[in-house]
Amino acid sequence: MNREALLDVAGVSKSFRGLSAVADASLHVAQGEIVALIGPNGAGKTTLFNLIAGALAPDCGSIRFDGRDIAGMRADQVCSTGIGRTFQLVKPFADMSVLDNVMVGGFRGNASPTVARERARRALAALHIDELRGQPASSLTLPDRKKLEVARALATQPRLLLLDEVMAGLRPTETDVMVQTFTRLNREQSVTILLIEHVMRAVMALAQRVYVLHHGEIIAQGTPAEVTRDPRVLESYLGADAL
Amino acid sequence: MSELRALFSQASARTRNALLLLLALLLLAPLLLDRYLLSLMILVLYFAFVGQAWNIMMGLCGQLSLGHALYVGLGAYTAAALYQHFGLTPWLGMLAAVLVCVAMASVIGWLAFRFGIAGTYFALLTIAFAEFTRIGFDHFDWVGASGGFFLKVVQQGTTDWLNLRGHPRMFYFLALALAVGAFVLTAWLMRSRAGYYFRAIRDNEEAARAAGVNTFRYKMIAIQISAALTALAGVFFAFYYNNLFPEQIFNMGRSIEIILAPIIGGVGTLFGPVIGAALLTLLSEGLTELLQILGIQAPGLKQILYGVALALSIMFMPHGVWPGIARRLGLGRDAKEPQE
Numbered sequence: 001m002n003r004e005a006l007l008d009v010a011g012v013s014k015s016f017r018g019l020s021a022v023a024d025a026s027l028h029v030a031q032g033e034i035v036a037l038i039g040p041n042g043a044g045k046t047t048l049f050n051l052i053a054g055a056l057a058p059d060c061g062s063i064r065f066d067g068r069d070i071a072g073m074r075a076d077q078v079c080s081t082g083i084g085r086t087f088q089l090v091k092p093f094a095d096m097s098v099l100d101n102v103m104v105g106g107f108r109g110n111a112s113p114t115v116a117r118e119r120a121r122r123a124l125a126a127l128h129i130d131e132l133r134g135q136p137a138s139s140l141t142l143p144d145r146k147k148l149e150v151a152r153a154l155a156t157q158p159r160l161l162l163l164d165e166v167m168a169g170l171r172p173t174e175t176d177v178m179v180q181t182f183t184r185l186n187r188e189q190s191v192t193i194l195l196i197e198h199v200m201r202a203v204m205a206l207a208q209r210v211y212v213l214h215h216g217e218i219i220a221q222g223t224p225a226e227v228t229r230d231p232r233v234l235e236s237y238l239g240a241d242a243l
Numbered sequence: 244m245s246e247l248r249a250l251f252s253q254a255s256a257r258t259r260n261a262l263l264l265l266l267a268l269l270l271l272a273p274l275l276l277d278r279y280l281l282s283l284m285i286l287v288l289y290f291a292f293v294g295q296a297w298n299i300m301m302g303l304c305g306q307l308s309l310g311h312a313l314y315v316g317l318g319a320y321t322a323a324a325l326y327q328h329f330g331l332t333p334w335l336g337m338l339a340a341v342l343v344c345v346a347m348a349s350v351i352g353w354l355a356f357r358f359g360i361a362g363t364y365f366a367l368l369t370i371a372f373a374e375f376t377r378i379g380f381d382h383f384d385w386v387g388a389s390g391g392f393f394l395k396v397v398q399q400g401t402t403d404w405l406n407l408r409g410h411p412r413m414f415y416f417l418a419l420a421l422a423v424g425a426f427v428l429t430a431w432l433m434r435s436r437a438g439y440y441f442r443a444i445r446d447n448e449e450a451a452r453a454a455g456v457n458t459f460r461y462k463m464i465a466i467q468i469s470a471a472l473t474a475l476a477g478v479f480f481a482f483y484y485n486n487l488f489p490e491q492i493f494n495m496g497r498s499i500e501i502i503l504a505p506i507i508g509g510v511g512t513l514f515g516p517v518i519g520a521a522l523l524t525l526l527s528e529g530l531t532e533l534l535q536i537l538g539i540q541a542p543g544l545k546q547i548l549y550g551v552a553l554a555l556s557i558m559f560m561p562h563g564v565w566p567g568i569a570r571r572l573g574l575g576r577d578a579k580e581p582q583e
Contacts, residue, residue, distance in 0.1 A: 053453060075452035085453050093446035095511070104443040108455035111436045156455050 005064075006031040006192050007052070007083075007160055012061030012071070013216075014044075014051055021047040023216040024061070029160065034186055034193045036207035036224070040237055044216040045196045046088055049162050052194075053085040054078035065160065080108060084158030086149035088165045088196070092137035099124070099133035101148055105155030116155075123154040126181060143170050147178075154185070161185075163195040167202045179205045200228075212236065261572075269419055273412045281411055287524045288418035289479065294504035294516030295425035296472035301502070302511030303429075303438060304465035305445030307362070310369030312497035313376055314344045314470045318477025319487055323394055324386050326406070326482075333407045333482055340474040347372070348470030352463045370495060377493030386487075394485040407482040414483050421479065422517070425472055430513055432468075441465055445511075473501075496546070503549055507556045509563025518565050526552065 005028035014022045022044045029035045037045050050056040052063055054075040063071040070078050079085075084105070093101045102123050106116030124130040127147040132140065137148060146166045153161060163182075167175050179202050185191045197203050203210065203224055210227040212220040214236040220227055227233055272284060293311065300306050321343045322336030331339075351372055355365050381389040395408075402409035407417070432438040440461045443451035448458050481487055491497070508519025527545050534541060556563065 055449065055453070074457075075449075076455050076457045079453060079455035087450065087453070091447045091450035091453075093443050093450065095446055096442055100439065100442070104439050104451065104456065105454040107436045107439060113434055113436070113439075116436070116439070152450075152454055 004030055006033075006066055007194065008062075008064040009048075009052065010062045010064075012048070012051055012058045012063060014047055014056060014058050020216050022051065022058075025213065025216065025218050026061075027211050027218060027221070029192055029194050031159075032186070032190050032192055034182070034195070034206050034208055036203045036210045037194060037196045037213060038198070038203060038210060038227075039213035043213040043236075045213050046164060047216075048213065049085065049164055049196060052078075053083060053162055079156055079158075082157075082159040083162060084153030084156045084160070085162040086146075086153050086164050086166055088168075090142070090145040090149050092140070092145055092148055094136070094138040096137060097133065098129065098135055098137055098140070098148060101137050102133075102151045102155045105152040108156040119155045119157065120151070123151040126154060126185065127151045128177065128181070143174060146170070154191075158191065160192045160194065163193060163197075165196055165198060167197060167199040170199075172201065175199055175202050176205075178202070182206055257572075266423070273415055278411060281415055283524055283528055285411065285415050285418050285483070287520045288415070288422040289476065290501070290504045290520035290524065291517045292418065292422045292425050292479075293473055293476045293501045294508070294520055295422070295429055296469050296476065297501050298505040298510065298516050299429060299432065299441075299472070300465050300469035302505060302515070303432065303445065304441040304462060306462060306465060307366045308369040308466075308469070308498075309366045309495070309502070310371075310373035310498050311469075311473055311501045312493050312495065313347065313369070313373035314473035315477040315480060315497065315501070316373075316376065316380070316487075316489070316492040317344050317347060318474030319481035319492055320380065320386050320392065320477075321474075322478040323392060323481040323487060327392070327394060328385075332405050333478055334405070337475055337478045340478050341471045344470040344474035344477075345467050347376075348466045349463065352466040356459050356462045370498070373493055373495065373498060377489050380489035380493065383489075389489060392487045394482065396485055414479070417479060421475060426513065426517065428468075428472075433513065437461065437464060442511075500549070503553060505563075507552060507563055509565030512563065512565045512569075514569070515563050515565040518568065519563065522564065523549070523552065 007029040009025060009027050012022060012025050013020070025048055027037070037048065039045055047056065051058045054070065054073045054077060057072040061071065062069060065081055065083060068081060070081055093104065099117070099120055102120035103113070103116045105123070106119035110116065121130065124133055127150055129144055129147050129151065132144060137145070140148060146169070150163065150166055167178055170178060182193060183206065186193055195206070207224055209221065210224050211218050212227055212230070212233045219236060220230045220233050222230070273281060276284060293315070297308065297311050300308055318340035321340040322333050325331040325336045325339055326333055351368060354360065355368055360368055380386065386392045397403070397408045402413050404413060407413070432441070440451065440456045443454065443456055444458050444461060452458050480492070504519030504523055505516040506519065507522060508517065509515030527548060530545065530548055534544065560567070
């Protein structure tokens with residue numbers, strides 16, 4: 001439907017034992033865009049991410065990235081097409097140092113430790129956690145672990161970054177720093193970003209467009225301002241009675 | 244070669260000097276030690292070697308094998324049978340042993356990793372393969388079945404490097420070469436992409452996949468390297484001891500013996516298997532000596548001692564003795580991490 005879309009998700013569904021988690025969801029992200037995916041808890045946002053990133057295979061529908069069909073590919077294959085993702089529930093390599101964690105991502109597509117270390121250092125610097133590089137990942141605070149997730153994904157040199165609630169638990173000032181980081185990545189390295197986020201402060205500042213997911217379906221899309229005025233969106237968050 | 248040199252130059256001067264000194268001492272050891280002490284050193288080096296082989300799979304990649312005796316046995320029987328029946332030199336026998344063990348490991352790995360058998364279930368699978376191979380060899384007449392398989396023994400005065408027949412000194416140098424080789428290989432692996440991928444898989448498989456790691460492929464590589472090295476240990480075992488019994492060599496106790504040194508020394512560390520092997524051999528021989536002096540007959544006490552050592556180590560030093568020693572020597576983490 002959209003010729004210049006970098007990511008094109010069309011009619012994707014996934015159910016678990018008859019329970020529908022994502023139903024006929026379609027979205028697209030153009031090259032260079034920052035797009036947010038919002039919705040109440042349990043709406044299926046993370047499931048949709050897992051489908052795109054290859055952690056799960058969709059029941060039906062197509063997922064195209066840069067013109068290639070990636071639906072049903074393994075997660076590592078999706079990664080090597082140029083999609084980096086973070087996990088909402090952070091998954092650091094606990095017994096490895098921060099630098100080593102990020103270097104794992106840096107080895108994507110090359111076997112040289114020097115290159116991997118170079119990429120890792122750049123990713124750590126971008127997230128402002130370079131000074132933590134010698135520490136074991138298990139010693140980090142939650143906000144730092146979130147940054148580590150992003151750095152590891154970034155070190156894979158992605159063209160599209162999938163961010164799953166990386167601002168949750170950050171203080172407003174930290175959120176602003178993170179927003180600046182993503183804006184800079186987007187502008188200077190033309191990294192396209194699709195993010196799941198509850199922190200509306202970040203969504204408003206970052207996203208050019210927003211999709212709203214509710215009960216596995218996309219119920220609204222538009223600019224942040226449009227979406228937050230949409231009665232269906234308010235209803236999904238607050239319940240019909242509140243209106 | 245350049246990568247090996249880089250490996251060496253990355254270690255701190257202190258580590259480098261300590262390692263060179265140790266290597267020099269080990270090379271001179273046969274001149275200084277009597278036969279008994281030499282045989283002890285051979286044991287230490289043997290367990291350091293197999294421990295390192297097992298450590299690559301468990302310590303680095305997080306795949307627990309409790310059936311490594313399988314590869315010792317298969318490697319031993321392969322090279323011994325080729326030598327005894329066809330007169331093939333054990334050096335070529337090693338190649339055959341490695342091929343057989345890598346094939347076996349690939350079957351086990353494929354079954355486990357393809358169908359998501361992990362953790363304890365994977366460990367049980369490795370035990371099962373070792374056990375049914377043992378039973379198979381009990382009925383394998385070509386290699387003596389349960390009656391045992393014996394290699395021709397020659398005068399120990401001569402040294403025949405081609406056929407690995409002769410004086411224990413030769414076996415000492417062979418064991419030393421194997422242990423040093425496995426040490427260097429592990430050190431190199433830890434700094435390579437494979438080493439990073441192994442540890443990523445160990446710590447979190449899903450995150451590893453998301454970071455671009457083909458987890459199936461790298462788990463296969465880990466089990467294959469580990470099996471290949473353990474096959475060499477088997478060949479060494481066969482030509483050093485000259486007799487093979489399925490009941491002994493495939494025994495589960497043997498598998499446990501292999502993993503004791505790295506666990507007590509420190510799983511996932513480079514020096515752990517070496518330190519662990521030295522400690523355990525000293526402990527067990529010291530106890531044997533002590534019992535002899537006291538005139539106590541207590542078969543099986545060695546196993547009990549191993550059990551106690553393992554329990555104490557897991558309770559009080561879950562990371563093994565090496566991390567503590569490293570800190571005290573001021574080596575820090577540089578055994579695990581490259582210097583900048």
